[in-house]
Amino acid sequence: MTAQHNPDFNSMLEFNNPNPVTLNIVLKGSWQLQNVLPPVEPVIRKLSSSLQIERISFSCAASTSWDSRLLIFLSKLIRYCDENRLQVITDGLPAGVRRLLDLAASSPTIKATSQRGNNESLLSRVGSTTQDLVAGAPDALRFLGASLKSVARLVTGKAQYNRAEFFYILQQVGPQALPIVSLISFLVGLILAYMGALQLERFGAQIYIADLVGIAMVREIGSLMTAIIVTGRTGAAYAAELGTMQVNEEIDAFKTLGISPMDYLVMPRLLALVLMMPLLSLYAGLVGIVAGIIISVNVFDLSVYEYYQQTLRALNFTHFAVGMMKGTLYGVLIALAGCLRGIQCGRSAQAVGQATTSAVVTGIISVVIAASVTTVMLQKMGMYEFH
Amino acid sequence: MNSTNPDFIDPDVQAHITIENLSMAYGDVVIQHDLNFTINRGDIFIIMGGSGCGKTTLLKHIIGLKRPATGNVYFENDNYWLSGPDLQQKIKRRFGVMFQAGALWSSMTLAENIALPLSEFTELHAAEISELVSFKLALVGLAGHEDYYPSELSGGMRKRASLARAMALDPEILFFDEPGAGLDPLSARRLDELILELRDSLGTTIVAVTHELASIFTIGNNSVFLDTDSRTMIATGNPLKLRNESTDPRVRSFLNRGEQ
Numbered sequence: 259m260t261a262q263h264n265p266d267f268n269s270m271l272e273f274n275n276p277n278p279v280t281l282n283i284v285l286k287g288s289w290q291l292q293n294v295l296p297p298v299e300p301v302i303r304k305l306s307s308s309l310q311i312e313r314i315s316f317s318c319a320a321s322t323s324w325d326s327r328l329l330i331f332l333s334k335l336i337r338y339c340d341e342n343r344l345q346v347i348t349d350g351l352p353a354g355v356r357r358l359l360d361l362a363a364s365s366p367t368i369k370a371t372s373q374r375g376n377n378e379s380l381l382s383r384v385g386s387t388t389q390d391l392v393a394g395a396p397d398a399l400r401f402l403g404a405s406l407k408s409v410a411r412l413v414t415g416k417a418q419y420n421r422a423e424f425f426y427i428l429q430q431v432g433p434q435a436l437p438i439v440s441l442i443s444f445l446v447g448l449i450l451a452y453m454g455a456l457q458l459e460r461f462g463a464q465i466y467i468a469d470l471v472g473i474a475m476v477r478e479i480g481s482l483m484t485a486i487i488v489t490g491r492t493g494a495a496y497a498a499e500l501g502t503m504q505v506n507e508e509i510d511a512f513k514t515l516g517i518s519p520m521d522y523l524v525m526p527r528l529l530a531l532v533l534m535m536p537l538l539s540l541y542a543g544l545v546g547i548v549a550g551i552i553i554s555v556n557v558f559d560l561s562v563y564e565y566y567q568q569t570l571r572a573l574n575f576t577h578f579a580v581g582m583m584k585g586t587l588y589g590v591l592i593a594l595a596g597c598l599r600g601i602q603c604g605r606s607a608q609a610v611g612q613a614t615t616s617a618v619v620t621g622i623i624s625v626v627i628a629a630s631v632t633t634v635m636l637q638k639m640g641m642y643e644f645h
Numbered sequence: 646m647n648s649t650n651p652d653f654i655d656p657d658v659q660a661h662i663t664i665e666n667l668s669m670a671y672g673d674v675v676i677q678h679d680l681n682f683t684i685n686r687g688d689i690f691i692i693m694g695g696s697g698c699g700k701t702t703l704l705k706h707i708i709g710l711k712r713p714a715t716g717n718v719y720f721e722n723d724n725y726w727l728s729g730p731d732l733q734q735k736i737k738r739r740f741g742v743m744f745q746a747g748a749l750w751s752s753m754t755l756a757e758n759i760a761l762p763l764s765e766f767t768e769l770h771a772a773e774i775s776e777l778v779s780f781k782l783a784l785v786g787l788a789g790h791e792d793y794y795p796s797e798l799s800g801g802m803r804k805r806a807s808l809a810r811a812m813a814l815d816p817e818i819l820f821f822d823e824p825g826a827g828l829d830p831l832s833a834r835r836l837d838e839l840i841l842e843l844r845d846s847l848g849t850t851i852v853a854v855t856h857e858l859a860s861i862f863t864i865g866n867n868s869v870f871l872d873t874d875s876r877t878m879i880a881t882g883n884p885l886k887l888r889n890e891s892t893d894p895r896v897r898s899f900l901n902r903g904e905q
Contacts, residue, residue, distance in 0.1 A: 507748035
């Protein structure tokens with residue numbers, strides 16, 4: 259180990275001067291060092307210390323073994339010599355080394371500027387990110403317009419899409435999501451009931467847990483939690499599917515056939531979420547109520563019948579309608595975010611990852627904003643009476 | 646479509662696709678500029694040039710996937726980019742494309758891939774479509790592979806399946822993006838023979854992007870040569886003639902593998 263970490267470079271190099279203006283470098287031993295590059299500095303020190311030297315030459319013992327490390331060492335040395343106008347005589351090197359050095363020198367170094375990974379300053383990065391955001395807005399609007407047109411074609415029966423695939427998507431989006439939606443909304447209902455009941459118990463008003471859990475779950479939280487789950491599940495899947503199709507040129511194949519990717523790919527996905535989200539939201543609300551019952555009966559000594567009656571009194575049609583309407587709206591937003599990012603995807607594996615991330619972020623942000631805006635709007639419209 | 650245009654001196658040679666003053670750019674970066682050439686009916690037209698010179702990009706401009714920075718693409722007398730969506734649709738219906746890696750729709754079987762254009766754009770019944778699908782698959786040497794998914798096939802088989810899909814609607818023009826890339830020499834040669842056969846028996850105009858010399862000389866009877874450094878075309882014509890007679894050393898060097 260010590261030999262690898264601290265090899266004796268001195269024993270590998272030896273210097274002599276066949277005449278006053280020439281430095282001959284003798285290479286010895288093994289130049290196949292593991293993990294370590296032999297330093298070129300000792301030679302450079304030697305060269306810069308004597309001003310007489312005008313050229314360097316090499317000699318090496320037949321037993322000297324070498325690999326790329328020797329080549330790197332030599333090319334560094336040659337570069338130094340070129341910069342300092344020293345002549346390099348390579349005759350003493352093994353023939354293979356000379357050929358490889360010539361080959362490396364023969365291809366010109368082209369300073370290619372890649373689109374990525376340039377080291378901008380923080381300020382200019384913030385600036386260009388902002389510009390990108392602003393530049394992305396028309397694309398998003400165009401996409402929205404195109405999907406509206408596609409909806410119109412669907413309604414008038416002119417859209418081309420694959421019915422079998424639509425049902426497959428529908429199943430992926432809806433029934434397949436039931437386990438996770440059940441789990442999350444059950445636990446959220448549980449937390450809500452427990453936290454609410456602890457407060458209400460102080461006034462002896464535990465019975466109002468039913469109102470709290472029922473209205474909150476059916477009207478707001480059921481759809482919101484469902485939307486967040488579906489963004490991570492389905493929105494991400496949409497972006498990854500369409501992004502991969504973009505990478506494989508499958509979307510180009512649709513375009514060249516004159517089949518609109520909007521009709522064929524985006525519309526079934528949008529429609530599937532629009533159909534499934536209100537149902538999933540409703541289901542989440544009901545599961546939340548069940549969690550409320552379990553907590554109330556087991557922890558706060560209410561009877562199932564009492565809780566059931568109180569829930570019926572608390573909930574009316576408006577609550578269900580608002581919850582399902584919100585679910586539908588979130589479904590539209592999630593589907594558009596997922597499909598937009600997928601269609602915009604670049605042509606690499608990394609781009610698919612970015613598209614997926616971006617679909618989830620865009621989806622969640624737009625869902626939460628929509629949730630706040632609709633809540634305030636409905637209240638201003640006087641649709642927030644509780645009884 | 647089949648009527649002879651009286652403007653042409655030679656009635657046998659009809660311009661099928663005409664590229665006029667075409668410039669292509671990604672944002673501000675010009676890829677190629679001032680391209681002018683004509684692809685005649687029945688040609689096997691090769692778009693060639695070194696790696697990264699914009700061959701595939703040019704193909705994407707011809708098939709309507711990318712809008713030219715300036716210039717025009719004519720299909721016979723229709724200016725593609727000045728046509729309305731209906732005419733563009735009609736023009737697209739007249740050609741088929743085989744993409745570099747096949748671009749088969751991965752969620753569908755081979756049969757569904759090939760049946761899709763047929764069921765979308767023809768009035769054929771399911772039974773007739775399935776017969777046509779089997780026939781096209783047999784033509785490309787994939788008989789019996791109807792129920793395979795693209796992911797279950799090798800790269801070469803995917804390419805051939807993609808050709809079967811491109812031929813589904815019996816197009817007048819077939820575009821190939823790197824037909825021989827990734828194929829072993831024998832498969833590449835069989836594909837070349839298939840391309841020649843399609844031209845000879847169906848009169849299909851073929852446009853292929855490739856830099857494989859063997860293929861270029863076997864099938865090509867017309868070509869355009871794109872140069873990376875000057876970012877424009879530096880030769881057009883029969884590749885064999887260009888190899889022997891071109892005065893441009895870059896063209897001769899390319900077509901002779903660097904040996905003068």
